Amino acid sequence: xxxxxxxxxxxxxxxxxxxxxxxxxxxxxxxxxxxxxxxxxxxxxxxxxxxxxxxxxxxxxxxxxxxxxxxxxxxxxxxxxxxxxxxxxxxxxxxxxxxxxxxxxxxxxxxxxxxxxxxx
Amino acid sequence: xxxxxxxxxxxxxxxxxxxxxxxxxxxxxxxxxxxxxxxxxxxxxxxxxxxxxxxxxxxxxxxxxxxxxxxxxxxxxxxxxxxxxxxxxxxxxxxxxxxxxxxxxxx
Numbered sequence: 524x525x526x527x528x529x530x531x532x533x534x535x536x537x538x539x540x541x542x543x544x545x546x547x548x549x550x551x552x553x554x555x556x557x558x559x560x561x562x563x564x565x566x567x568x569x570x571x572x573x574x575x576x577x578x579x580x581x582x583x584x585x586x587x588x589x590x591x592x593x594x595x596x597x598x599x600x601x602x603x604x605x606x607x608x609x610x611x612x613x614x615x616x617x618x619x620x621x622x623x624x625x626x627x628x629x630x631x632x633x634x635x636x637x638x639x640x641x642x643x
Numbered sequence: 644x645x646x647x648x649x650x651x652x653x654x655x656x657x658x659x660x661x662x663x664x665x666x667x668x669x670x671x672x673x674x675x676x677x678x679x680x681x682x683x684x685x686x687x688x689x690x691x692x693x694x695x696x697x698x699x700x701x702x703x704x705x706x707x708x709x710x711x712x713x714x715x716x717x718x719x720x721x722x723x724x725x726x727x728x729x730x731x732x733x734x735x736x737x738x739x740x741x742x743x744x745x746x747x748x749x750x
Contacts, residue, residue, distance in 0.1 A: 558739070560687075567730065567741055567742070567743050567744045568679075568681075568687065568730050568732075568741040568744075569741065570732075570738060570739040570740065570741065573737070573739070582737040582738065583738070584738045585644070585738065618686055618687075623689075623692070625692065625693070627675040627692075627693065627734035627735065628734045628739060629677045629689060629692040629693075629732070629734055630677075630679075630687070630689060630732075631689050631698065633686035633687060633688075634686065635686060636686060
């Protein structure tokens with residue numbers, strides 16, 4: 524059974540940093556591209572960042588480019604999102620999501636989400 | 644970036660109704676579109692991918708169609724468990740983008 528377990532969220536001050544983790548199990552992690560998607564309170568979904576299975580290619584939304592870094596450790600079956608220079612508008616539930624094995628990036632499995640609150 | 648505009652933003656419907664949700668892209672593409680269902684406090688669930696392919700385990704009352712700039716999600720014979728928020732997502736190019744969401748409410 525595919526499982527994704529998000530963790531690392533919490534309260535952080537503006538300008539601070541946080542690292543999110545997503546522990547994967549039940550599938551060949553190194554084969555599959557992964558993404559982070561966030562949802563601000565009461566708002567819609569926003570794709571944040573993606574990474575290929577090998578980690579060789581990464582992609583970012585303009586809103587986080589230069590501040591966030593996606594990475595993965597395939598030996599630990601874990602996806603990461605390093606978030607620096609955090610702003611109030613980064614407050615959201617962050618989900619990791621697996622991209623299904625297909626030509627286009629669709630998300631067939633999601634973590635339960637971890638809440639990041641940026642506030643002084 | 645490709646902008647995705649969903650309509651309506653909300654719809655009131657009764658059990659047994661047919662509901663249609665539309666997603667319009669700012670640039671045309673062939674079929675790189677998905678639909679997700681989200682219930683309060685839960686992660687989204689993939690319903691449709693490649694515009695019209697039903698994800699495994701999803702009831703056949705859900706269907707998707709469209710290409711170019713206009714895509715549609717149809718729910719036939721709405722069931723109580725279908726009251727939720729629905730999002731489209733373009734998977735044609737990075738950055739990936741979602742529509743603003745459509746909430747299906749009980750009339």
